[in-house]
Amino acid sequence: MGSSIEAKFDKLATDHAPGQETRQKAGNIATLLRGERIDGVAVDFSHGDVDAFVPAPRSFEAFGAGVERGGSQAYTEYRGSAEIRERLAARLAGFTGAPVSAEQGLILTNGSQGALFLAVASTVAAGDKVAIVQPDYFANRKLVEFCDGEIVPVRLDYLGARGRAGLDLAGLEQAFAAGAKVFVFSNPNNPAGVVYSGEEIAAISALAERYGATVIVDQLYSRLLYEGQHYTHLRATGIDPERVVTIMGPSKTESLSGYRLGVAFGSARIVERMEKLQAIVSLRAAGYCQAVLETWFAEPAGWMDERIALHQAIRDDLVSRMRGVEGLQLRMPEAGSYLFPRLPELAVSTADFVRILRHQAGVTVTPGTEFSPHAGDSVRLNFSQDHKAAVHAIERAIELVGRYRA
């Protein structure tokens, strides 16, 4: 075991990753504290609260039916149950506006994280250049690094742009011109909560065609669109279908994270590789869990609308409070359940402030550096939480911003 594997894993640090906070040590935090602890219900904004927004209806019943089915549900093809793929393919085609082949172009995975891993590892070989957005989902960078690919960053000016997400399209073209053969991005963007405009998606599509690139688009939050928003599916732009892998899953809006389900669909060539890789990574998504996908895109009428309205109300309450903080910059999220405020200048580092928030106010957030090296003064909050507890937690956080101002 040489030093090369050690170096590789040093880059995959998870100490500040969402959900890993319990493994952190308190360290020297006592020496930094100003004032007393502020009491209140602890809120973990590092991920959604599935006790506040409970799993979509009939999920447990569908799981139980899968267990009842027995062996055929436990041992599916590596790419997932043919029956479930058949049903899902039609629904996903309807949602995204372009055909999906159940037989060749769809794979069920261990969460959308599993789909992302398989898609990146099936398209990126050692030394390959890969364009990724800054900021974007923290794993994108790590996945490219794990595959020994070379990251070519493309900036997203989410704070400055209006009517569009703010992708630096000239930068994307430069990345392709410099040899990037794969582009990975999330839409809506995680962490900024912005939706790419129709023009931006059309431009991405045209550039990918011109330069012969493959695009992996993580659409995990594309069902949770707020009032007045319009969403453009890259795969429906007329782009060569073999160039695109679209990733979705029911872990977020539908609160089914505990079942670890995701899907990837599109390019048959890449899906075939993904299945080969899944065969040695985990064999398949848990067979019984796959059965829960029967309920996906088949929720009771009105259920999704209500869930969106409840999230929009939380968003609006949190944003209105944050907008009152001098020097804090924030773009109103257009979709999903993330807020990504840039904090005013503080007397402590953002990393320390994140620890202080947790220890002094019971508020857990994720530091911006997980998403971009240029977001050191930002933090991400997943506001899929109990509404009242979230508002109170934000008020505590705002009080601490005041206490620790530079």
Add this chain to the structure above:
Amino acid sequence: MGSSIEAKFDKLATDHAPGQETRQKAGNIATLLRGERIDGVAVDFSHGDVDAFVPAPRSFEAFGAGVERGGSQAYTEYRGSAEIRERLAARLAGFTGAPVSAEQGLILTNGSQGALFLAVASTVAAGDKVAIVQPDYFANRKLVEFCDGEIVPVRLDYLGARGRAGLDLAGLEQAFAAGAKVFVFSNPNNPAGVVYSGEEIAAISALAERYGATVIVDQLYSRLLYEGQHYTHLRATGIDPERVVTIMGPSKTESLSGYRLGVAFGSARIVERMEKLQAIVSLRAAGYCQAVLETWFAEPAGWMDERIALHQAIRDDLVSRMRGVEGLQLRMPEAGSYLFPRLPELAVSTADFVRILRHQAGVTVTPGTEFSPHAGDSVRLNFSQDHKAAVHAIERAIELVGRYRA
């Protein structure tokens, strides 16, 4: 996306992998057939039948309790729920005879396949030499190839050896001397069903120490030991605990494959890497599924003994029938539920005979080439099946061996 990634995935072919048979085309099989189809209940020996040997008691109830627990069970640490690790660590230490650290030395994974992937990818960098056994679990080879490692094969003379598994210990030492830093093997061996003797395990331990190698030992079937068998846990030989990762899981003997659960335990340094990697591969084993591990190593008294006795009875019936086939070579399995007969010389290739078995007799087996390039005349059968159906299926297979003899 260069040709290097295509070449890499060409090596990961899954066409003949267990469970993927439904994706095969019938091809030219009609031209090969001799005689009529033999009717009987179809038996898929490529994996165990969880409708014949049903999931261990209380598994579904434990899952339901996990769903009830809600968010804390859905979003565990990447290495798995701390409470469940705490309980399992004690049980695994008791079973294997050496301490297990719940905090530092245990990770819950997506099946034991997930544990194997994470362990290999956490120890093998591009160009590293890795010793693997021939024959052994088919994924071992593919995992090393995926990591761009170099395979150094070590033979297992399971047919010739008596009182030991038959590992070529001189070959293993040569592999280490040639620079192999990692050794991966299954014990009991999959596919041959043999258990490594205490002397063999002691020798592996001593060689790993002498050459500074890491050993990944897949003990998936180590609970299913037949009468008179003694099992030696490598981790209890006094070997430096940081050198060993032990892999187990409840998918086989306990029939919990539909929940996709596995564990790896031992080296804290490697487990830490495995967690970092799991964070980008799938985040974690499905949170609700993790709850099922509460029942593992805590089955009702007598349950495991009965399950072993039932498997032993099937084994004995199948072996006695196979022993009547002239020219068929077979070692009596000492553990697990695999038979790995070497077939007599046939007039068709083994690959064709495997297809003929399926189409003419409804009997699915896995070709030996999945496990070793030297096992082209062997097939693997998982005999964890309905007893009567398995015996009848073997009688049909034996009839076909007669029909297709060279």
